Amino acid sequence: MPAVGGLDALISVTYDIVANDFVRAGEAASKIKRLLQQLGVEPGIIRRAAIAAYEAEMNVVIHSYGGRIAANITADSIEILCEDSGPGIPDIEKALQEGYSTASEDIREMGFGAGMGLPNIRRSAEEFSIESACGQGTRLKVKILHKVGD
Amino acid sequence: MVQPYFHSVTLETDNCKGCTICIKRCPTEAIRVRGGKARILELRCIDCGECIRTCPNHAKRAIADDFSLLDKYAYTIALPAPSFYGQFAGQDVSISKILQSLLTLGFNAVYEVAEAAEHVSLATRRYIENSSKRPLISSSCPAIVRLIQVRFPDLIDHLIPIQAPVDIAARLGKEAVMRKQGLRREDIGAFFITPCPAKVTAIKQPIGLGNSWVDGAIPIADVYAKVLRILPYLEDVPGLQQASAVGVCWGRAAGEEEAIRAPSHVAVDGIHAVIDVLEEIEIGKFHDIDFIECQACRGGCVGGPLTVQNAFLARVNMENLTRELSPEINPTVEKQVEENWGAGFYNLEADIEPRSILKLDDDFSRAIEKMELLEKTVGSLPGLDCGSCGSPSCQALAEDIVQGLASEGDCVFVLRDGVQSLAEELLELARRVPGSISSKTDTDEEEPPKESPKESGEVDRRDTTDQAAQ
Incomplete structure (x- = not known):
């Protein structure tokens, strides 16, 4: 699998995310969580990173045509990068509001689409940025700071 | 060792x-x-x-412990688990007779863990009302507490820091005897009649408690035959049976959840099902559930490894035995909880510490190195998870290799490939004709060295010197 990531990344992983594949949805976030556990990252930090990764992954599954998620881990930060190939978010401000969702009725019936995905991601991370253009896709980047345990 | x-x-x-x-x-x-x-x-x-x-x-x-331990104490109290009742069936059987049988076997008193479970139910209700953390996870099952310590350390703060019913039972039972008989705490031995080995460990090495009030644990399986033999000859003794159906139901799956009556709640039984739920909680699900009962054993405590009866049958037995009992907690228990709650009587005395088993190394950069090696090693294993190497999966073998506890040759498939290439090499050598009798020169025979296939792991490791320079 190709590795993407910042120049200073000590370790990077990338996983493809398939649109509408609810059977495998969440697996990438689980793998990222396990990796952080193996590296001995502090439990509270892992929790935040896992929630951010899971919500980002689910957004791609539910709303996009497919994409990929990467985690770049350095000695002081965990960066989660999530990109998809469209259709893009028409109004990012609205999407960041708690409770706002464009998810279909079917998706909501499955227990998703509560409009908490992006707000939860933003709450979990120290740095948060999202770029999106209609017809081009969305690029989400979050950074969670951690200290190497001693 | x-x-x-x-x-x-x-x-x-x-x-x-x-x-x-x-x-x-x-x-x-x-x-x-x-x-x-x-x-x-x-x-x-x-x-x-x-x-x-x-x-x-x-x-x-x-x-676990046996009856000989009773001799060490001047006065002994039996603490029967609610699941103990479910081991017995029959028209003439009653909880009172089951308790009576323990006295006949040599205990001086019995204190029902089911009664302490009522205390814990009420204390837990109060805790849930006063906490904003969600979901809250029961800490009554000692195997689940330990599971969370080693595999889900980030969920420790979701555990309800209230003591398990057996610990409360031992304390209430002993304090009553100390009052009535004027005995000292150390003269009284309290023994749990246990369905569960995790409880044996929890008594010897309490988590969140300095010293357990419980002095020993005797497996239900070891008491069962003795009780069965004397049960038909016993009479009901009035006043011996105290607990309501609410406390007794703790012995089976969902009994705890029903007793606590949180606004939204769920009961999970079977440790693998519990693991699935804990994984979900870790990624933010179940956040609108107030209370989660987690039982390591399928069917709850009646499914414990130290029980005798089939868990489903035991559940039926318990339903039959509780039919005559009050469906509500005794008001005197409610009053006692009211008095005890403020003093922190039910609280755990210490924090539950994480004991993560997942991290590869205490040192972050060593962990990174091991991670890289781990991914490479996983890539070289067949991924069949056959277990022939003695490790549970290829991933686990790779972890064992990285930690120096196993070698790649432990994998029968890697070994077979090794033997095959060795055999091919031998054959190749055997085909070689000595120069003294060959008409060709050596260089004609030699093949170019084979290039070893490159590993394509998922992990890409960058130069750590970049990091050091920052």
């Missing part, structure tokens, strides 16, 4: 055939087969007893 940690669950080496059934079922990957015998990794084992249940050769057993 010095045991750094007491475990109830141990191996009967003579019975172990070295099969791989237990290593596959262990929820914390705590068992390896090495040298033809299973070995339990002390730091990983949570004493859930899953291996006791699955071993076809009865090579796993629980170390």
